[in-house]
Amino acid sequence: MQQKISLRLPVGYATNNDCIVENIAKSTGNKIHEIRGFYLLKKSIDARGKTIWVNLMVNAFINEPFHQRELLAFSFKDVNTASKKCVIIGGGPAGIFAALQLLELGVKPIILERGQDVRTRRRDLALLNKKGILNPESNYCFGEGGAGTYSDGKLYTRSSKRGNIDRILNLFVHFGADENILFEAHPHIGTNKLPHIITAMRKHIMDCGGEFHFNKKVTDITLVHDEIKSIQTADRDTFSSDSYILATGHSARDIFTLLHKKHIEIIAKGFALGVRIEHPQELINNIQYGKRSFADNDYLPPASYNLAEQVDGRGVFSFCMCPGGIIAPAATNNGELVVNGWSPSKRNNPYANSGMVVQVEIEDVIKFNLANKKPNSDIHGDPLLMMNFQKDVEEKSFAAGGGKFVAPAQRMIDFTEEKMSTSLPQCSYIPGVHSTPLNEVLPTFINQRLKAGFKLFAQKMSSGKKQNGYFTNEAILLATESRTSSPVRIPRNEQLLSHPQIKNLFPCGEGAGYAGGIVSAAMDGEKVALASYALTGK
Numbered sequence: 177m178q179q180k181i182s183l184r185l186p187v188g189y190a191t192n193n194d195c196i197v198e199n200i201a202k203s204t205g206n207k208i209h210e211i212r213g214f215y216l217l218k219k220s221i222d223a224r225g226k227t228i229w230v231n232l233m234v235n236a237f238i239n240e241p242f243h244q245r246e247l248l249a250f251s252f253k254d255v256n257t258a259s260k261k262c263v264i265i266g267g268g269p270a271g272i273f274a275a276l277q278l279l280e281l282g283v284k285p286i287i288l289e290r291g292q293d294v295r296t297r298r299r300d301l302a303l304l305n306k307k308g309i310l311n312p313e314s315n316y317c318f319g320e321g322g323a324g325t326y327s328d329g330k331l332y333t334r335s336s337k338r339g340n341i342d343r344i345l346n347l348f349v350h351f352g353a354d355e356n357i358l359f360e361a362h363p364h365i366g367t368n369k370l371p372h373i374i375t376a377m378r379k380h381i382m383d384c385g386g387e388f389h390f391n392k393k394v395t396d397i398t399l400v401h402d403e404i405k406s407i408q409t410a411d412r413d414t415f416s417s418d419s420y421i422l423a424t425g426h427s428a429r430d431i432f433t434l435l436h437k438k439h440i441e442i443i444a445k446g447f448a449l450g451v452r453i454e455h456p457q458e459l460i461n462n463i464q465y466g467k468r469s470f471a472d473n474d475y476l477p478p479a480s481y482n483l484a485e486q487v488d489g490r491g492v493f494s495f496c497m498c499p500g501g502i503i504a505p506a507a508t509n510n511g512e513l514v515v516n517g518w519s520p521s522k523r524n525n526p527y528a529n530s531g532m533v534v535q536v537e538i539e540d541v542i543k544f545n546l547a548n549k550k551p552n553s554d555i556h557g558d559p560l561l562m563m564n565f566q567k568d569v570e571e572k573s574f575a576a577g578g579g580k581f582v583a584p585a586q587r588m589i590d591f592t593e594e595k596m597s598t599s600l601p602q603c604s605y606i607p608g609v610h611s612t613p614l615n616e617v618l619p620t621f622i623n624q625r626l627k628a629g630f631k632l633f634a635q636k637m638s639s640g641k642k643q644n645g646y647f648t649n650e651a652i653l654l655a656t657e658s659r660t661s662s663p664v665r666i667p668r669n670e671q672l673l674s675h676p677q678i679k680n681l682f683p684c685g686e687g688a689g690y691a692g693g694i695v696s697a698a699m700d701g702e703k704v705a706l707a708s709y710a711l712t713g714k
């Protein structure tokens with residue numbers, strides 16, 4: 177028989193299969209030879225106490241021949257001659273997983289992606305990092321695989337729809353990800369591996385008869401009554417299909433502007449904005465694991481953290497923490513500075529970075545605009561209000577850095593004490609940093625909450641010594657972390673998932689405000705693909 181068994185073992189035992197078998201036998205009351213094998217269903221590390229424990233959930237084969245984990249099977253159809261097709265605008269996780277779902281339904285997906293394939297994109301990223309030259313169509317947010325490709329590839333989500341999450345993780349494995357993402361508590365893939373997986377997905381979509389076009393930036397939509405008849409691209413191509421999935425991500429400002437211009441309803445929404453913080457990874461390891469336990473164990477992954485507090489009615493929280501990572505320039509336009517983080521699969525860089533952001537609501541921006549006498553601060557529902565605020569802060573940050581994507585930066589304690597940093601610590605951000613008082617870059621309502629938040633986090637993350645905790649001048653802050661989620665929501669009918677005004681338009685993923693992260697965007701892509709099929713596909 178097969179039995180699911182939970183074990184809690186010290187590190188040394190959890191890494192040794194014989195010890196695991198011994199403990200399975202102990203827990204079930206069987207003899208060791210009766211345990212024919214096992215595979216892991218879940219694994220998490222508990223490093224809160226002096227002893228590091230590993231929590232395992234295993235599927236054990238007792239008096240039954242062992243067989244390997246069964247992966248989910250997918251049946252993608254040949255859609256070369258399919259009668260139904262669906263144009264997908266945007267080749268990020270939402271668009272790609274929508275396409276894969278459509279292949280299973282027998283619908284031909286046609287992906288239009290403004291950016292380049294992963295390989296060409298890598299060259300564009302090198303140019304941006306080393307020379308400060310940005311390609312507005314091919315960067316950390318735009319290009320094959322979307323914002324997810326050159327990311328940390330963390331695959332956890334707050335969504336609780338386990339079945340759907342498993343499907344997404346299995347699809348990643350199907351296209352080349354390591355099986356450990358199926359059982360790790362905090363699975364991640366890494367920037368070095370993601371591009372290969374994304375390429376394999378694209379090749380498969382095309383092998384099945386789907387289309388994947390690069391350098392196809394959608395710039396216009398032709399509407400007839402309540403339907404899209406066709407869409408146009410910057411190079412004057414026209415595409416038409418039965419339905420249109422709009423999965424352009426949170427940085428496609430031209431798409432938000434286009435929809436607004438066409439009187440297609442969009443709504444301003446809150447997001448979060450702040451800085452990216454970077455500590456030496458060793459310091460974070462010491463705080464989280466204690467010095468001795470980390471040094472004694474190769475087993476422990478570079479430590480991460482997840483911090484959140486309420487300050488003056490708004491959330492202040494860590495965002496997209498990257499252990500052993502690199503801070504990246506994630507802007508999509510010249511003259512704007514945006515930072516984000518990524519890490520390789522081994523997370524073996526000497527720095528730990530994370531967004532440290534403050535929740536920003538519409539009323540905060542209205543107040544800010546009024547106080548700063550900004551023109552066009554339309555209090556009565558300007559759908560681009562939050563997007564324009566985000567853009568303003570990014571532009572200010574770019575100017576403060578002095579150009580070429582050099583980031584304005586300050587030491588952590590200096591920031592809270594409003595002191596200019598006379599020197600800056602080493603930092604992973606390749607374009608470089610420029611010492612700047614960040615309270616002159618960020619709006620005051622953000623600054624004040626960040627400062628208060630840092631002090632609260634210091635209490636949670638101390639190493640026991642006053643100077644070596646989280647709150648330290650060894651940490652550097654870079655502005656601006658601003659692309660945390662979309663500043664716009666594109667509404668959709670709750671049941672049909674189509675836009676309330678346009679029956680064959682399906683807003684999807686992070687840009688439309690229905691996802692935050694790779695897995696949730698992928699799940700939304702699948703959901704919307706099914707909805708578009710329900711409308712047109714059968």
Ligand SMILES: Cc1cc2nc3c(=O)[nH]c(=O)nc-3n(C[C@H](O)[C@H](O)[C@H](O)COP(=O)(O)OP(=O)(O)OC[C@H]3O[C@@H](n4cnc5c(N)ncnc54)[C@H](O)[C@@H]3O)c2cc1C
Pocket residue numbers: 265266267268269270271288289290291316317318319320321322323324325326327328329330331332392393394395423424425426427428431496504506516517518684685686687691692693694695697
């Ligand atoms: C550096 C970095 C690190 C990240 N790390 C993680 C992480 O570790 N884990 C995680 O879960 N999430 C991470 N994220 C966030 C994650 O990548 C996004 O949440 C996710 O990619 C959103 O998916 P999406 O498909 O909705 O949109 P996107 O990934 O943004 O994809 C949208 C696509 O649409 C294309 N597009 C835009 N406009 C047009 C147009 N007009 N015409 C044609 N195509 C267009 C874009 O080029 C892009 O490829 C990270 C993001 C960045 C930038």
